[in-house]
Amino acid sequence: MKKIIVHCEQEITQMALVEQDQLVEFTSENSQGRQLVGNLYKGRVVNVLPGMQAAFVDIGLKKNAFLYVDDVLHPHLEKQPKIKPSISELLQVGQEIVVQVMKEPLGGKGARVTTHYSLPGRWLVYMPHADYIGVSKKIELEAERLRLKHIGDHARLSGEGIILRTVAEGESKEAIQSDLQLLRALWIQIEQRAAVSTAPVQLHQDLNIIERLVRDMFTSHTERVIIDDPVQGEQVASFLTQVSPEWSSRVQIYKGNEPIFQHYRIKEELDRAYQHKIWLENGGYLVFDHTEALTVIDVNTGKFIGSNTLEETVYETNIQAAKEIARLLRLRDIGGIIIIDFIDMNVERHRQDILDMLEQWMKNDRTKHLILGWTKLGLLEMTRKKVRDHALNSFLEPCNTCKGTGTVFTKR
Known part of the structure; x- marks a missing residue:
């Protein structure tokens, strides 16, 4: 079984994932510096480098983002040309383009971006232009893989791409279709913002750390979410109620005298690791x-x-x-x-x-x-x-x- 332990402060939120009484993941997010991965921007191409098969795009951050030629070509490999064209044939300086961050700025490097857009939901990942169906490799039962692929193939529109996530295993057709409709509506809103905005501008921001952990990590195998902030705890419980009403009871507000990470020995484990x-x-x-x-x-x-x-x-x-x-x-x-x-x-x-x-x-x-x-x-x-x-x-x-x-x- 898994436990998710969340420590909230005014400027930072920290999350620890414990499996079988062992710490296996840790992440944190500053309220003033939320992660960029998953965010979408309308940017302007400021430099095209044929020798590197890449371009630099101004998306409004301190450093220009890096866009490689593979991330400009069609996301479906079968639809890509056998011989890659030069990046200068695909992009020109001054061109405005919608990109999504796929890698955070690291060291002296700017963010890496792509035009292979993807919007993660609870049960699936929606890719508006990918034109294929995928199923998580972690779903091993072939009959279930075929069932999910069949649901996705009938729910998507022509040209859309869908990846069914691991948590979709055993989920109903109605829940999967509802998730897809929400993500499709979100993409339409992003396109509408892009049409009336001038680059560089942010078009969409991914969820905060607590919302992401519920979306990506909470499953039927999660025993508890233990959080030391009552307000955030209520938000988590509310979200879980929408997914599965009985799951909201698994949210526990920590009220101990010592800090939550000290009580559950998270700090000790981090020091050792x-x-x-x-x-x-x-x-x-x-x-x-x-x-x-x-x-x-x-x-x-x-x-x-x-x-x-x-x-x-x-x-x-x-x-x-x-x-x-x-x-x-x-x-x-x-x-x-x-x-x-x-x-x-x-x-x-x-x-x-x-x-x-x-x-x-x-x-x-x-x-x-x-x-x-x-x-x-x-x-x-x-x-x-x-x-x-x-x-x-x-x-x-x-x-x-x-x-x-x-x-x-x-x-x-």
Whole structure:
């Protein structure tokens, strides 16, 4: 079962997701700096770069947004030309264009935007121009996949695209159709605003953090939402009543004397999860090292000496490491290329077991990821989509002494 724990302050809201008594996700949002992903803007093209097959678009933020050629072509791959045209054939400087943020500004880079518009609802994601039906891969029963695809195909209009979300499993045709109608009406409003607005201007803002968590994370498997703000708690209960009346009773207002994150040991778990060196239950440990695009995770036996053979000792450590890595990738929201240096195993079946178990434990991750497998050097390679800077990074800063390297030169 899952618990969602929400801490509200005047300027910031923080959310923690706990599964089977383990912290697996954490996010926060400043009231003055809400996330940009999902927002739609009418922007103006300010630069077209054929050499990069990209353009920069002014959407009214400090830095111009980056628009790649693939995000200008038709969202349906089968409808794209076999040979990509030059970006200069698709866009001109001064042209006004509606774009949607798909990646937050990170470091010195501006936001990445797309013309592949998508509006998430409770049961589905609506894509006004995608012209295809998709069903979440996490819905494994083929009969249910076919049922949902049939519902979506009959409900959509020509040219529209729909992706049925995981939570749509078992949901009624009427609920799915109602969700689609609401999203379609929202898109019509966005188009109408765009027609009468001058760029750069914001056309649509995605929901705030609490509204998103209810939309995206609350399911029949969610035991409780525990929140320390009565007003926000009432809003969550009201939203849940619209989805399923009996769910509103699962909202609990926290009234304890100590801070909510301290009471549920969220702060303690965050402190541990963000260490450079993280100990496993059996005495082994993980070491995390980051660059801008790459994260390397090293697995070590540490204090664990095992009880039988060296191969079994290594295998047991790697199993614990794989499970903890799957959790920490979600919790630390690590994106980009990820290389895991598991301890070398001589038995091929053990290597396959580690790969299979990591894939199984990663199924709960809502962020798109791909496990590529073992490299020739015996490293496990995977990728995980990076959409935004992690919530905790706003509370961290590089050490003034080592400047983020973790080491300093000795006196000579």
